Every structure is written in C-alpha cells, then in structure tokens.
Amino acid sequence: MCEVELSTRVYVKMMLHAIDSWSALQGLVIAGFYQANSGLRDTSINSATLRSASLIAEYQDDAVLILMDNERLTPSPGIPPLTVLHQNSNKNWVPKEKTLVMWGHWEETQRITRHLLQAKAYQRLIDFDTHLEDIRTDWTNEALNVEITRLATVANGST
Template sequence: MRTFKPIEEHHVGGTTETWPAYRSRPGVPQTRGDLRPPSGGGRRRSSALQHAIRTVCVLGQVGAGLRDPGPWEPAGCLRPESASLPNLSEVAEGRAKESAGEGASRTRAGAPLAMGEVEISARAYVKMCLHAARYPHAAVNGLLLAPAPRSGECLCLTDCVPLFHSHLALSVMLEVALNQVDVWGAQAGLVVAGYYHANAALDDQSAGPLALKIAGRIAEFFPGAVLIMLDNQKLVSQPHVPPVIVLENHGLRWVPKDKNLVMWRDWEESRQMVGALLEGRAYQHLVDFDCHLDDIRQDWTNQQLNTQITQWVGPTNGKT
C-alpha cells in the first residue's frame, strides 16, 4: 500500500501549489527509476529486435527490403535493419486528400486548429494514471484520442491508448502501434489528437526529446494536438490538483497551455475514481502495447477496463 508524505509545497511556473507528495512503499527508493517491477514482472523479455520482427511477422508486414520511414516515425529513433514496414506515407497522403475535401484539420495541408479549450474525460485521465501506476519503475507513454473537432470547437480527449513501458524509442514498434491505433480510432470516429508521457524519475516532469519528437509528428497531422506530461509527484490517490501538465504547439515550441482553457468533464469524480481503482489495484488489468507485443491475445484497447470505468461513472452521470 502506498503511503504519503505530509502536505508539501511545490513551485511551478512562479506559482505555489500544495499537495501530499508521492511516496513509494516503505524501504523502496524515492525515484521511479529505482523501483522494482511489480510482482510477476520479472519474467525475462525477448530482445527489442525479436519483439519488432515478431510483431511485423504477425501483422504480415515483413517485406524484402527497407522502405522510407512512415509518417509517424520519429527521426533519429532506432530502426532494426532487418525489419520492413508498409510505406505509410502513401496511406497518409491518401487520407490527407480525403480529409482536405471534408475540411478536416488533421493533415499538413489542412488549416490549423485555433488553440482553444481542451476537455479531459474521466476515461482518458484514469487510464493515464493507471498506466503510470502499473510501471512506477519506468517511463511510460501513450496516445490521446478525440473526435475530430471543427475549427474553434473544444478538443474533447475521450480516450487514451497506453503504448510502452520499455523500448519507448524503438521506431519499428512505435510505427506499428501508431498505425494500428490510427486505423482502430478511425473506425470509432476518433483521431490521434495528442500524446502523454511520464518520465521514470520522480521529480522529472520535463518534456524530453522523444516526447517532443512524437508529439511534433502527431501535430503535423493534427495541428491542434496536445502533449500531456504526467507529474509523478502529484500521482497520489486523492490529488488536490490535477497531476498533468498540458502543453500546446506554438511553431517549433511546446509551451504550457493556459489553465483556464483546460477543462475536466468532472474533476472531482475523476480523482475519486482514480483513488478507488488504485485501491482496488485495477492497474493490474491495464494492457499497453508492450503487453500486446508479448502476447497478442491481450487487448490493447482495454475494453474490460473501459467497462469498469463506465460502470463506476454510470451511477453519477452515465458518461466517461
């Protein structure tokens, strides 16, 4: 069971916020990077290359030679030389033409969205927190999904897809995941509208090069995309303030978004839900794409967890 320090002050952007700082189990070092994996996580994993090759084989995407990097692939990431993926540039180009005809803003050619309001749903928030809670020893990341808004409309982050807790920079796995999420989201009327990231160190809430690169690539296709950094020190069962830092893209820079433009469908309910699910160890049932690559029978869309969240919310307002 997690314990908590007394209320402490924390200075962010010239302001002082107060909340109980996160503390791990007694006797465990106070950095996420030093925490041991949860029980059952000690099983020896295959190498990153084996993961990548097995994944593309299962998906039937192994070709004879390398192709140009797809549109999702961050520059500078490790790419196994023996793996080959479909050229997603052609796919993206076709989608861009279709979206441009519909006035959508997710393509490079589309008009950028106005930097307006962002709403975070309970489902998206809860799954981000549970992802970080399941792997307190590692950095984690994932994608944020939303219905494509029209210019000037609020961006409603209705869901998230946990991606990785290891090998975050392996581009072949990242590209497969992004492609799968993009196709799955399109079937549900959702677009990849953002990226979330939690660093391994307890006191590190900065957006590193990898987070900026992936978020920047998403912003090329969805100009209104947001980058959410999780603040590990605020990740407690009942935080006084949201443990997230929402950044928006201003040209080549990602800057904190005006807090008055970041809304919650129901913050009080969301924080109570996280506390209840953490106490019930619901994070043990969360599946990220890493888990799916280990065992493709595991559901990276987390429908079981989504149902659990919906049932928790149902008595209040029936929405997530």
Template sequence: MSELEISTQAYMKMCLHAARYPHGAVNGVLLARRPQGGRAECLCITDCVPLFHNHLSLSLALEVALNQIDLWSLKHDLILAGYYQANSNLDDKNASNIALRIAGRLSEYFSDAILITLDNRRLSPDPPLPPVIILQHKEKRWVPKDKNLIMWQNWEETRRITRTLLECKAYRQLVDFDAHLDDIRCDWTNQRINREIGKLASVANGSA
C-alpha cells in the first residue's frame, strides 16, 4: 500500500474549481509524476485538471477531455492518477455513481488511482485540516485511504496560499474543460494560476 502526497497546486485548483461554481457539482482529473519502474512507494499528486461544472457525466465531452489530457500528460511525464468531485449538495460528501464510474475507469489504467470527494461543509479560506475524503481502489471497492499514508505538501503554507487566492477571487480566472469547449482559446491547463501559486509559494519560502 503506497503513500500519497498531494501538492499545494493540486489542492488549490480543486478548491478554486469548487469556489468558481459554488451552487453546482464540479469534477476533475488528478495528475501525478509517472512512477519509475511501474509502482512507486509514494504517489505524488502534482496537479489537477478541472473538467466540468454543467453535465459531469456527458460521455462525448468526457472522452474528448480525457484524450486531450492524456496526450498533454504524456508530454510532461505525468499520468492520470485519480479523480475529484465536489457535489452540489452542501452536506453531500459521498462518492456519487458518476464519481465511482469515472474513477473506476481511471483505475483500470492505473491501479493506484485515488478518488477524492471535497467536503463542502468544511471548505473555507482557512480550514484547520484538509476538507477532503480520499478513497483508494481495493478488492473491487473504493475504501478510505489510511490517513497515516497521506501527506500534504507543507499544509500550513498551503493554507496561507489558499486564503490569499480565495480572498482575491482568483477562482474567476480558473478554466475548466466546460469553459474550454465553449471557447477553445481558454487554457484548461490553467498555467496562469499555476504561475500565481508558484509565485506565492516562492514568497512564502523567502525566495525572490
């Protein structure tokens, strides 16, 4: 059973996606560094790609999105390593049938794939603990990941960056695949937000 590390960038973009569309469900794909030699002792989730905020299960759009993300990931030595979803109901933190189906499909290609459900009730600019539920695929079922095996990339720094970006409404800049399909000029890799997160992380670490 491998360890799991989630980066500031991946966590931030999940939160920004949920904040961008607070009254609806959102979902996305988690990306990780490609393990050397097959399996890795630690799965490092480095980024995520926001998918949809309208029709989460629209098959044709999902196929287009996953194909493009897979091709882009190959160029950057990344893999599709999981799925995240925030439900529309504030108190609903269960993995929906849609989430189970899409995450199950990803696990067919990467056995260590994870499934994250955001806890809407605990989402805030400065949560004391990560407001997420993390599941892993084991014996044909999705079960909670052992919390002792989950690491967060400098959680206190992540909290500060989250607070800063939410307070300045950076979520307005976030582009998901729905928005990209409406206007292909919109960058679904969200490099602008990635640079902003990197800049804030550098300042927090005392770098210029």
C-alpha cells in the first residue's frame, strides 16, 4: 500500500467533515477545539491546533479554543483549569473575557471528572487520529459517554 502525504489543511478539513456529518445526525455542532499538553507547565498552543480552531471558526462564528492548564488541574480546583480563547477581529486567538465564560454545574463536573480520573478513563479515550490509524476504534467514545451520562444522572438524583 502506498501512503499519500496530505497537507494539514486538507487533513483537518477531512476530519472536520466526518465529525460534522456525524454531529449533525446527533443534533450537535462543532463549537470549538480543545488542546491538553503533555507537559505540566506547557501552555503553548501548537500550530495544528491553531489551524484546526481557525477552520472551525470559518463555519462557526462563536467558535472557541479551550486549553487545559495542567498546573491548575488538581483533585478539587476552585475554578475550571481551562483557558477559553476566541478569535478577535484580527483573527487572532485571545483569551475570552472571564466574565463572559460561564461554567454551569461546576461541582457536578468536578465530581464526575474526579471519578473518571481515578478510574483512568483517559486510557480508554479514542481521538479521531487514533480512529484513522485503526478504523475499528470508536472515536465517538460511546462507552465513555454512557458512563458520563450515568454519573451525571446519579449526581442529579435520578436513576
């Protein structure tokens, strides 16, 4: 089999098209892009992330780029360990005004996240790149989403 080198833009467009098609069937939209770096103190945003987020912003006016701040990721952070960015009028990604970022159900989110971290659920998380390497993998992470829904239902007092 011969491999074809795709430009990053074409590759990202292909991924976004596949994800957007699936999302539309689920009644969802792609609203932004998320990045978590492997280094504890690394808060840089790589060029592939910037290109991906910018491409999303071409189709979604209020698109956001969410960056995990690993240093603030603790078992019980007082505020979400995330930086939310948006594109300004010059198309640069800048932090969104903190008063415009609302975090609903933060305590519930913390409890669910703590449970998932303790269960090492991140080891079962499949991203789209992994799916492209092995199409048998489920990039929609249905099993994890079922688990999260169950945990949220328990948190809300429903069963």
